[in-house]
Amino acid sequence: MAAGADSGSSGRARTSVWLEGRPAPKRRGERPTGLDRLDRDRIVAATVRLLDSEGLARFSMRRLAAELGVTAMSVYWYVDTKDDLLELALDAVTGEVELEEDPGADWRDQLRELAVSYRGLLVVHPWVSPLMGEYLNVGPHALAVTGVAQRVLRRSGLAPEQLPGALALIYQFTYGFATIEGRFARRCADAGISQDDFYRQVIGTIEDRPEFDETRDIRESRTGATVEELRTCDFAFALDCVIAGIESLRAPSRRV
Amino acid sequence: MAAGADSGSSGRARTSVWLEGRPAPKRRGERPTGLDRLDRDRIVAATVRLLDSEGLARFSMRRLAAELGVTAMSVYWYVDTKDDLLELALDAVTGEVELEEDPGADWRDQLRELAVSYRGLLVVHPWVSPLMGEYLNVGPHALAVTGVAQRVLRRSGLAPEQLPGALALIYQFTYGFATIEGRFARRCADAGISQDDFYRQVIGTIEDRPEFDETRDIRESRTGATVEELRTCDFAFALDCVIAGIESLRAPSRRV
DNA sequence: ACCTGAACACCGTTCAAGT
């Protein structure tokens, strides 16, 4: 199976569930015999649960149906394709990002909090990251996140035409950073070793080789910390860089 | 098929071709009857060609074998799994990143050039991005790229313990940015519309909705440019932010 | 040493049929 991606495996070239006709559940209203009935929400919830526990590669429509105690094809009554279902699951967990807006707070703190929360999402659900790259990511929750980020960033004093670039910087950096982080974690889990052990192992095979001499001072400046701690440090420093950069490039007239 | 990812589809939990025993081709030396023979390099080259032309989702071992005029299973003589093959293809194209090092040049220019070249790789080969997230990316060419980036960054005057965070910032931002870019391009190509048409279409469905009022000034500041131009602008501004941030956070003693 | 064929255990999805 490996790293399949791309869309259009089934021939049709849809762009997004959210941009097509039917973002709402098919029929609702009278269903007195509910309870054990299928349901779009139940399907999406089960999808998220399966993706969390077994990963994207092991997820299949048949596996999902089994989990729901139903035949493989029943799911297709509620969802057009596997892609659409994954897109729904993606937006569902995107709702987990914390979005309390406090217009009185420092925009730097707010931006940091947002980035940290977003990173958390990608690390807790490692399957989110490949799907974000795969789909357009224009579901309601995704739009809410970018909306908040945009408003926070605006308070920094950047000019309107500077905002998209700055937003992309913070957003894509966090995405890329947490992607690697989540993948690495899952790799280690699959291989049955701790992240720290694996890190030490890699360092071990590298230390001898002369081409890595020039980075010895970096490695030595980081001994004694766990991989987790190191990453949190790196992430924080990168955010500091971004914020410092924004502060030095924003329109001088609006300097606070 | 959709967005498969994750490793270990076949059960074994390998971490990387490069970290296992056999990075070099199996046997070489006497092969007088070559020419139409299979060969690891030929296999990887054909893989890259197929991935470029048809995308990751449509790539399969059987499809590859057909392309090579050979039976499906012949490939397995040279390569252990599909994952390994994809990892080899990934590192092969990573070699396309331009890496002329000029210790005399301004580190800012060098960093920009490196990021632009790296972005180019991801946009030209949209299948690279999901694979980078998927694998550990520790092939020789990948290591060469990070090596150069690290040396350039070092000339900025950052302290050793600041380097990993700064490297992650530039690297992951570029990765994330180009990932979205490449995906969007391929989506449009698959749907048979130009990126500009699709952009206009999205804007069209958004303009009316009141929740997008607050970003109207941003959209108005960007009319008349192509999607391509806008993205190049955003990318450049983000890089400026990063560089400005590094300059303001580097150890004062080494200020140039 | 290198390549093939048949087979296994999977996929996503269609379609006609059941209730």
Added chain:
DNA sequence: ACCTGAACACCGTTCAAGT
């Protein structure tokens, strides 16, 4: 309206067999 069964056209990979 909702669910099922059988079927189609695929997968990656194993394994015994050919040359």
